[in-house]
Amino acid sequence: MTERKPPGVDFESWVDKQIREADARGEFAALPGAGKPLPGEVESTYDELWWVKRKMAREGFSVLPPTLALRKEAEDALQAAADAPSERVVRRIVEEINVKIRDVMFKPPPGPPLGLKPYDVEEVVRQWRERRAER
Incomplete structure (x- = not known):
């Protein structure tokens, strides 16, 4: 699409014409994902910032306030400790999250x-040992 907009033609009309002609030539027919919804979670309500949130998640940024993100991390740490293969790993996981909790x-x-x-x-x-003994 190297054709330049002719003078005196409305820009929107010119762009629309280019799109219609490309569609008629079938240039949009084989695009990946054609006719399918955008990837991602289907939400019942429209969120106009969906793309910002997805980009932040992809880049590793939290959309939660720092304290709420730490609460989630603490829950995940306890679950990881419960699933840990050894007592040494349990201690390391809990001590690492405790450092973060104390900082906050x-x-x-x-x-x-x-x-x-x-x-x-x-x-x-102690709880980890009890769960291991029950298995």
Whole structure:
């Protein structure tokens, strides 16, 4: 499409004409995903910032406030500790999340309060041992 817009022709009309002609030639017929919805979650309500949220997720940015993201990370850490293969790994996971929780407790970021305190490593290890014994 190297053709230039002729002088005196409305730009929108010229673009529409180019698109119609390309469609008539079948240039849009074999595009990947033609006739299918855009990939991603189907939501019941339209979110005009869907593409921003998807880009942020792809780039590793959180759309949650820092404290809420840490709450989620803490839940994930406890689950990882429960599924850990050894006591050493359980201790490492819990100690790492405790460092992050303490950081937020002593220098809170903006947003809602964290509402967490560091986990008792020995208690998490005890629960891990009990679950292992039940298997």
